[in-house]
Amino acid sequence: MERHLITLLVKLGVVASLASFLVRFPALRVLLMREVRTLNQRFKLAMWFSGVFGAGVGIRVIIRSYEAVDLGLEGSLLAGVLGGYATGLVSGILISIPAMFNHEYLSMPVFAGIGVMGGLLRDCAVDKEDVWRFSPFFDLNLYRAIRYVKNLPRSLFHVFFFAAILFAEFLRQTLGDIFPGKIFSLEDTWHVPDLPIALAVYATTFFAVTLPLKVWNNARNEIKLEEQERLLMQARLDALTSQINPHFLFNTLNSVSSLIRTNPPQAREVVHQLSRILRRLLRKHENLTALRDELDFIADYLSIELVRFGEKLQYERDVAPETLDMLVPSMLLQPLVENCVKHGLSGKMEGGTIRIEARRVDGRLHLIVQDDGVGIPEPQLATLLDRGIGVSNVSERLKVIYGGDFRMYIDSHVGRGTRIAIEVPELQTTLAAVS
Numbered sequence: 318m319e320r321h322l323i324t325l326l327v328k329l330g331v332v333a334s335l336a337s338f339l340v341r342f343p344a345l346r347v348l349l350m351r352e353v354r355t356l357n358q359r360f361k362l363a364m365w366f367s368g369v370f371g372a373g374v375g376i377r378v379i380i381r382s383y384e385a386v387d388l389g390l391e392g393s394l395l396a397g398v399l400g401g402y403a404t405g406l407v408s409g410i411l412i413s414i415p416a417m418f419n420h421e422y423l424s425m426p427v428f429a430g431i432g433v434m435g436g437l438l439r440d441c442a443v444d445k446e447d448v449w450r451f452s453p454f455f456d457l458n459l460y461r462a463i464r465y466v467k468n469l470p471r472s473l474f475h476v477f478f479f480a481a482i483l484f485a486e487f488l489r490q491t492l493g494d495i496f497p498g499k500i501f502s503l504e505d506t507w508h509v510p511d512l513p514i515a516l517a518v519y520a521t522t523f524f525a526v527t528l529p530l531k532v533w534n535n536a537r538n539e540i541k542l543e544e545q546e547r548l549l550m551q552a553r554l555d556a557l558t559s560q561i562n563p564h565f566l567f568n569t570l571n572s573v574s575s576l577i578r579t580n581p582p583q584a585r586e587v588v589h590q591l592s593r594i595l596r597r598l599l600r601k602h603e604n605l606t607a608l609r610d611e612l613d614f615i616a617d618y619l620s621i622e623l624v625r626f627g628e629k630l631q632y633e634r635d636v637a638p639e640t641l642d643m644l645v646p647s648m649l650l651q652p653l654v655e656n657c658v659k660h661g662l663s664g665k666m667e668g669g670t671i672r673i674e675a676r677r678v679d680g681r682l683h684l685i686v687q688d689d690g691v692g693i694p695e696p697q698l699a700t701l702l703d704r705g706i707g708v709s710n711v712s713e714r715l716k717v718i719y720g721g722d723f724r725m726y727i728d729s730h731v732g733r734g735t736r737i738a739i740e741v742p743e744l745q746t747t748l749a750a751v752s
Contacts (some may be wrong), residue, residue, distance in 0.1 A: 329521060392408065431488075618651055
């Protein structure tokens with residue numbers, strides 16, 4: 318009896334290992350994540366189940382001592398429950414082929430029928446997620462049925478699921494008794510008329526079906542959490558970007574409104590340049606863009622400000638050529654340049670200079686935006702990242718995109734200007750694209 322129990326435990330170990338191994342394949346994970354599949358996707362899922370569980374049957378047929386690797390019935394039922402009756406039918410037929418070579422002629426009709434039964438059972442689920450919610454602990458399913466009356470259809474489905482697994486094993490045992498040697502069964506090969514062994518066999522079959530479901534469902538939940546985190550990050554980036562664009566547009570329209578009365582031709586030129594900027598914004602949906610494009614955008618933006626400030630505003634650029642194709646967050650520099658104009662130079666009678674530098678150092682991109690304006694008082698500098706839209710927005714976007722792998726420094730002296738330095742990991746347009 319102890320030897321038989323060890324075989325059953327090995328069988329559970331094999332099915333748990335197979336489930337953990339299979340979920341490592343991205344192609345199978347994608348198929349498991351889908352609840353609605355095309356005919357081609359159902360066929361691919363059937364091939365996965367057939368290849369793995371059919372191989373186990375083949376090993377048992379060739380090497381007579383490895384009985385625990387035969388999971389043909391369990392694999393056929395899983396294929397039907399997860400993929401539908403078509404997947405279950407194809408899987409059951411293919412899984413049974415090695416057994417047919419061993420003259421176990423009942424294997425094919427039984428496995429095919431079990432696969433179809435699994436598909437019909439799947440169709441009985443009100444919500445396909447109920448398949449994944451099935452617990453290996455039947456007492457928990459009964460508790461849910463009693464405790465949560467509103468989920469009675471789900472609980473009844475789980476009861477039917479439990480009964481279907483037991484029926485599948487009962488069918489195999491019965492046919493094995495009536496037609497010896499025509500279908501493989503552990504209990505029949507042992508010839509031990511012992512009730513505890515029979516119960517252990519049924520329990521093993523039950524867990525051999527439910528353990529893969531739990532392993533694969535955990536993988537599905539991890540994928541869903543990752544997707545939710547990605548969508549949350551995208552939503553945060555979209556929200557931050559939407560704060561920047563209206564802010565920039567508002568300030569530009571104020572400049573246009575002041576020019577309409579004093580210099581209509583210049584107002585028309587500003588409107589024309591603004592339209593070019595807006596067209597570029599409407600075309601861009603990526604979170605990262607080449608530094609070259611970002612600098613072109615800054616040039617267009619400053620061309621509008623130059624109309625307003627005239628010779629009082631100077632723009633200098635010192636950019637290493639190898640940095641032009643590096644990726645940076647879209648609209649990274651514009652809020653910083655806008656702050657230089659609005660807070661650094663607009664209050665300075667003689668105007669000033671905005672300077673942008675870019676260097677590549679040890680595989681990282683170093684950016685500097687500085688002005689020689691009025692500067693920021695020490696008390697305000699200490700809280701600069703926690704208020705306003707420009708600098709705090711840029712800092713928040715860097716946190717979302719790079720996590721902790723970035724640096725942002727702000728150095729300012731009253732009457733001498735402000736210097737903002739940003740250091741981010743190197744990304745090339747030829748190696749990465751984020752949309």
